[in-house]
Amino acid sequence: MTTPTHLRLGVAGLGTVGVGVVKIIRKQAALLEARTGCKISITAVSARSKTKDRGVNLTDYAWEDDPVKLATRDDVDVYVELMGGSDGPAKASTEAALAAGKDVVTANKALLAHHGQALAEQAEADGRVLRFEAAVAGGIPVVKALTEGLAGNEITRIMGVMNGTCNYILTRMQSAGLPYDTVFEEANQLGYLEADPNLDVGGIDAGHKLALLASIGFGTKVSFDAVELEGIGQISIEDIHQAADMGYKIKLLGVAQMTGRGLEQRMTPCLVPETSPLGQLDGGTNMVVLEGDQVGQVVLRGAGAGEGPTASAVLSDIIDIARGTRISTFGQPAQSLVDAKPAQAVTPAPYYLRLTLQDKPGALAKVAAVLGEAGVSIDRMRQYGHDDTDAPVLIVTHKTTRAALDQARAGLAKIDVISGDPVALRIEEI
Amino acid sequence: MTTPTHLRLGVAGLGTVGVGVVKIIRKQAALLEARTGCKISITAVSARSKTKDRGVNLTDYAWEDDPVKLATRDDVDVYVELMGGSDGPAKASTEAALAAGKDVVTANKALLAHHGQALAEQAEADGRVLRFEAAVAGGIPVVKALTEGLAGNEITRIMGVMNGTCNYILTRMQSAGLPYDTVFEEANQLGYLEADPNLDVGGIDAGHKLALLASIGFGTKVSFDAVELEGIGQISIEDIHQAADMGYKIKLLGVAQMTGRGLEQRMTPCLVPETSPLGQLDGGTNMVVLEGDQVGQVVLRGAGAGEGPTASAVLSDIIDIARGTRISTFGQPAQSLVDAKPAQAVTPAPYYLRLTLQDKPGALAKVAAVLGEAGVSIDRMRQYGHDDTDAPVLIVTHKTTRAALDQARAGLAKIDVISGDPVALRIEEI
Known part of the structure; x- marks a missing residue:
């Protein structure tokens, strides 16, 4: 793979992000060429409506109604997929682009979350790259x-x-x-x-x-x-x-x-x-x-969103390709990724519990007994004064398994001193 | 430039960071190869003392007393400079490595701050890369x-x-x-x-x-x-x-x-x-x-520092090279970098002023007059009660030029109601 001297883009999808990408490429042509040593230009674009005024001049670019046709044009080196949607035209055009030997840059998290493995395998089998910086956390280069x-x-x-x-x-x-x-x-x-x-x-x-x-x-x-x-x-x-x-x-x-x-x-x-x-x-x-x-x-x-930030992320992938940087979609060859074995139990954590205690003798003792039986120990507890018969009680537990927490919740559902359903939220230790 | 299949490192400097790099390369050989498609190994090391126990096994590596010899060995592809110092052996060995056709990874901010332009030009003239992620902000990939x-x-x-x-x-x-x-x-x-x-x-x-x-x-x-x-x-x-x-x-x-x-x-x-x-x-x-x-x-x-974080940054540069990523030292060809024209005046900002006011009639009015004459206007001011004769006065100015601030400070130095030197600190607007 040699470093390109001219990178020709086909941009599909002219919503917020697509327009942002077009604007940067028009405004910063010289800066981009200085940084990459490569001319970056748009050959053709595609979107649902050809006539809509998007506040950006598109007359320099060929128009394709069909993103698949755009993705496979001879004068496109990188297909930039900014339409969205996990299937339909986004998937069809990405597959077509890869099959036609194009690199692909996408902002489409749904597409990759559902078909990322297959698309990455397709790309890598043919020496192409499929990059997605803009799909995660907008402008943050995460x-x-x-x-x-x-x-x-x-x-x-x-x-x-x-x-x-x-x-x-x-x-x-x-x-x-x-x-x-x-x-x-x-x-x-x-x-x-x-x-x-x-x-x-x-x-x-x-x-x-x-x-x-x-x-x-x-x-x-x-x-x-x-x-x-x-x-x-x-x-x-x-x-x-x-x-x-x-x-x-x-x-x-x-x-x-x-x-x-x-x-x-x-x-x-x-x-x-x-x-x-x-x-x-x-x-x-x-x-x-x-x-x-x-x-x-x-x-x-x-x-995490918006025209400029998301377009900035799309550009970073395009610039990588222009500089000759070619990284596997998920950081190592897709063929070498292993099946994730989902954990059957989550890492123990403290939990926040909120429940509404009825004004009955021994109510709090019953709650404490249920938690104790489940093996859930209390780190902090607050009971608030009450004008009527019900009192909110807040509990922060010590670190506990979710199994123990679920047992405690089941136990709380059976005692007769609580109004409504208790709320339980994980406290993530960070 | 083809993507390498085996990258052989020469590591000079076995302090905290060097030892951290050796540890990662020993511990994570399989992970690094999976991620880069390239075997990464250390051929030779160099440091001041050959006999010092650094808590890491170095017997697999050749030893060089002279980092220049290390940097130019035929069996070294990437010279990893972790000695520090803006001149001396760090500079000599980096120049020698580049002259011998090696890529260089360094954590040496002083070297690059003083000689970065010349070294980058030398590297790029010969198609080599000189990378320095670890020189700035430790483990943060900035x-x-x-x-x-x-x-x-x-x-x-x-x-x-x-x-x-x-x-x-x-x-x-x-x-x-x-x-x-x-x-x-x-x-x-x-x-x-x-x-x-x-x-x-x-x-x-x-x-x-x-x-x-x-x-x-x-x-x-x-x-x-x-x-x-x-x-x-x-x-x-x-x-x-x-x-x-x-x-x-x-x-x-x-x-x-x-x-x-x-x-x-x-x-x-x-x-x-x-x-x-x-x-x-x-x-x-x-x-x-x-x-x-x-x-x-x-x-x-x-x-921003420490064995693991800084070694992590060194590794990211090595991994880039192993993956075939080759970016100019400063993001664009060194030859294309322009001389920076230093700004003769800094961007206006609010300033924090602390001064100690003597307990004299009209003291505060004199201060206010000096500031006013200099064109420095006050956003917030606090004067504290005082047991003795002096009272601290805190002032946050509106946005002001440094010229106006300096004029105000000169004026304050001339009036007879202030004890000691006023403190002035910029408030950065972020």
Whole structure:
């Protein structure tokens, strides 16, 4: 593979990110050529509507209605897939581009979370590269940091707040004291939510990202289906306030961790210490924490979405190719990635429990007895004064297995001194 | 350039970092080969003492007393320079390695800050690479993030806390309420200081790092001599406490910024908001903030020193070479780097002023008049009650030029109501 002197791009998808990419390539042609020694230009573009005004001049580029035709044009060296969607045109055009001997740069987390292994194998069988910096955490160069910067490490854990919309909602609930439904509606009005909001608030989008990072970090095939997913829809303003009172913030936190029991992948609401970098992350910003046996913790923080940041990430992949840098999609040959054995039990952790205790004699004793029987020991407990008959009780447990926690929850469901369902949230030790 | 299948290293310098590199290469041979498709091994090593027990088995490697001989051995592909020092054996052996057609990986910030341009030109003239991830911010992959991850951006500003010892001292002064001299001595006892402590507390070490990042970010030749350097030796516990009272932390902060007036490079004590990521950075950790026109702010945080973290960075450069990644030392051909025109005036900023006012009628009015005449306007002011005749006065100015600030300071020196010298510290807007 020789270093190219001219790289011709075909860009499919002219939404926010696609327009951002076009703008950079038009504005920074000289800078990009100085940095890469290679002319980078766009040959052709494709999108749903040819006539829509996108605020950027497209007249220099050939137009293709069909992204597959774009991806296979003779005058395209790199196919830049920015349409999105795990299947359909994104998948068909990516496959076609690879089959036609093109390199591919994509921002499509869903595509790679579902078909990354097959696509990477296809690319590598033919000596092509398939890169996806923009698919994870927007402008933060985290794929590069993990694949290259920390490649001398055995990765021990990957954590991240990787959906800005969820973090915006949780932050706004806390700062404005508003319930989930109200802030969800606000976010919707502001255009922060995907067409299918469950991709955001259900943790699916962030789960895709976590699964991709886990593959790189642990040398395993992407296994999105094994990610334990729980969205933020059940988080109450009361839990946010009570957690804060105990020194924690609630985050939709991704954790991927290789253990003796197998690979753990979770994208669930967790409590993190409010003084930790993750706890201090307010608003729509993203953060990824990479842990390696040599380097310890490396924390990366930046914009997880938006035109400029995401286009910046797309450009970094294009620039790599222009410089002759050719790295396997997941950091080692796709053929050498192993099946991830999902861990059957999660790493023990402290848990936050909130339950509403009825004003009956011995109520607290019954709760304590249930926890004790399950082997869940209490680190801290707060019971609040009550005007009526019910009193909120907050418990932070010592580190416990989830089996013990589940046993305790089952036990709590059987005693007659608790109103409603207890809330249990993991406290991630960071 | 074809991708190598076996990379043979010569490692010069077996201090903390060198031993860390040897350990990783011994322990992770299989992982490194899986990730690079290339066998990575050590052929020969060199250090001052052949007999010293370093807790790692060196018997598999040839020994060279002379690093120049090591660097030019036929069975060495990559010369790994971990001796340190801006001249002497480090420079001679690096030049010799490049002349002999070797790639070079170094952790030596002083060498590159002083001779980086010449060495990079020498390397590139012959198609060799000279890489230095470990020279800046230890385990944080910041050279890679800036050179590659953000290469689609016009870089606007680079900021960083890049000397862990200084940050340790400032943090410890605040938390323990101890004066500089006491904490300096503590740090010395703990072995945190360089043999020449001024490299740390004088800001020189961190200044070297800043100059290297500025070269990459702005496409300019390294110009360490143009870095405005001010150490932390004059920072008093009183300023730390007063700054905290106004919502700030004092950090030895590097700032490199390209302006219409030229390139600014400063490594000076600054106030930063205590709620900002830089303000929250306590202890020996490093943080670099990269700002690009597209990506906004990307913040990277991690261990800035130590065996594992620094060796992790050295390995990332070695792994790049093993994968066939060949990037110019400063992100674009050294021949294309331009002379940096140093800015003659720094970007206006708010300043923190502390002065001790004598208990005389109209004293504060005189101070206010001097500031007003200089065109320095006051954002916030606090005057504290006083038991004796002198009262501390704290002023946070609005954004002001340094010329105006200097005029104000000259004016304050002439009035007869102030005891001692006023303290002035820049407040960096982040």
